Amino acid sequence: MLTCPYQERKLNLNPALIDEARTLAKEIVAEVKPFIIAHSTVSVERAVLRLLGIDGVNFEGIPLPNLVVEHLQEEGLLAEGSARTLTRAFIHYGKSPQSLAEGIEQGTVRLAELPDFPEEVIENTARALALPAVAKIRAQRQARRAMLAQGEGIEPYLYVIVATGDIYEDVIQARAAARQGADIIAVIRSTGQSLLDYVPYGPTTEGFGGTYATQANFRIMRAALDEVGKELGRYIRLTNYASGLCMSEIAAMGALERLDVMLNDSMYGIIFRDINMQRTFVDQYFSRMINGFAGIIINTGEDNYLTTADAMEAAHTVLASNFINAEFAFLSGVPEEQQGLGHAMEINPDVPDAFLYEMAQAQLVREVFPRSPIKYMPPTKHMTGNIFRGHIQDALFNVASVLTGQSIHLLGMLTEAIHTPLIQDRALSLEAARLTFGVLRHMGEEITFKAEGRIQKRAEETLEKAVEMLRDIEKIGLFMALERGMFADISRSLEGGRGLDGVFAKGADYLNPFIRLLGAETEGRETFEPSGMGGERDV
């Protein structure tokens, strides 16, 4: 019977190297920390406003959190933190944050002319205004735990995507997928949403390559999955994306609506969406704090490195980034049990022994992060449109996954590279994965790898190169490493990319009550309770 942490040690890895990698990653992150702590962004402030209860849009469809932040910027009040001014307005006008936001929109509330109040009064009031959201998120966390206790799938969890563009159509596809055996449903976002500096509002029925992440859409899908999960006796987890320019806001919405998994990488947006690195580092910090408190598993996006760089040559960059992502997660108070570090099976299948190398990689990530619900991504780069060949490639992926004890298994689709999955594509993939996992359920426990064999050697080499890379990054700093294109062969500059104008230095009297309430050092913050991810892996 498998248990968490993962117990097997098949690769004969050098523990001193793993320790060194952790230490280096810690130092790399520690160097960015002062910058992160000293700054906030428009998106972080909008997330604060959302958590204070501000929601809705004006007649032009502009979200109220955006309007309030713009107003604060115009009045030169943003550096104090949106919570400080909103709290002062609350004390002065005696109106809820939502009615204050509506008042600002209508021009009946002015934030510039507020009287000041004693610091203690402001801090206590801000805390009181923040508590309802904290209580709601805690309640959602407890509800999840209670529902998981009623039943859930077993690892590797079967994770599929829906991406119709229409939330109501998504619901049909997601419910069908749950019936077909899926444990986790990810609603892919409309392409381009990551670059919007606001979160769309309400239920949406038009998106491209996916469906807009909105709080209403989260709620609709959550209700549908709870219903079908109850019927099936198996909790169905829901995934979305706390990434792009609105990381923290989406994390806040997801925490309130009980999402279970969030794509939430510390560097993905910088590398793949050309979002400014200063913006991303600050945004990811607060968004992960929310996710950590909410019991949400974060997923990192290292699998993508191998879609641009070569999987044989760049395998160590995935591992090096996993270490860094994990340290950023710790910084925000996300425990290992919620760190769904990503990696992928992307070696060209024409490479002789490709499967052996894939096994080595997968086992390596598993052994290095024994407590993390690591997420294994299927072949995409070498999928050709030949659905029959593709189905076999995915079957090999399934085998690698179950043999190496992966936690979250994103199903490959035979129609990868053709279209977003059709209902039958998902069903066929789920059927294949369940078949593979069933017949090989305990195979991983029955095999060991030959000492000094190809698999052990490949894993050792990858670990060594990852440590070397971390040493290099530690020397030059993470900002410079990104400038030099050390990840995914893509180079980004400190001042370049989108969203830099939304970053600002915190003023001396900056206030954000949620940092204390949600952060790692919060007193009485619940430690991670086993939710299946932390308990036994098998029955």
Place this chain on the structure above:
Amino acid sequence: MSKVNLKAVRPYGDTLDDGIVQLSFTLPIPFGEEAKEAAKRWALQSGFQEPNISHAQDMGEGFSFFVVYARSRVTVDFTVIEVPQLTQVRLEKRQIELRIREKVGRKLVVVGACIESDAHTVGIDAIMNMKGYNGHKGLESYHEVEAYNLGAQVPCEDLLAKAVSVSADAILISQVVTQKDIHLRNLTRMVEILELEGLRERFLLICGGPRLSYELAKELGYDAGFGTGTYAEDVAGFVLEAVLRQRI
């Protein structure tokens, strides 16, 4: 085996003119005998003969999936088919570099991006990035090519601005992931913008992606289009020959 009649070609399974095809599809009806019968009738009404429902499966939520083998009597005349194709000879990287040096006498300038909604750079990266794809180095590795890969989700306007600012010879556009034919709308938008600005003739306009072909690209107003299996050499070779042609 009897000889194929090229004037009347139909699918082949194991006997000439057996017309065998495999189909798979989902119907939005609950699983059961009635659903199977519906699948059969749908195949018949679509013009197939002897449909054999080899597999039927409940998709849940009132959907049913089928795998069907059937015969088709429909034939096509192969002798009259003409598909416009790129006729250039495939040159090696080394030959292309040499030819640019000798015949053009300056670097070729190429700007590329995934435009508008598309966030998937795998195609443009395969053609442009240093490493290329499958052992075929990308345009960035060519000494005689100045390559700018702008990445994903680039607005048409930004791509055009870049092409103007670096005096590009060619603009490469990749469209990988699509839904409800948005890739066609994106590609059309680029042509419209170029035409509006009066710059269509100034650049070679080339698109690529799994759903694209030379023929479709021409139809959309592009100079060329490349599908799967294309490498940097194909694109570089095309740009080179087109630039040389313009000089004559």
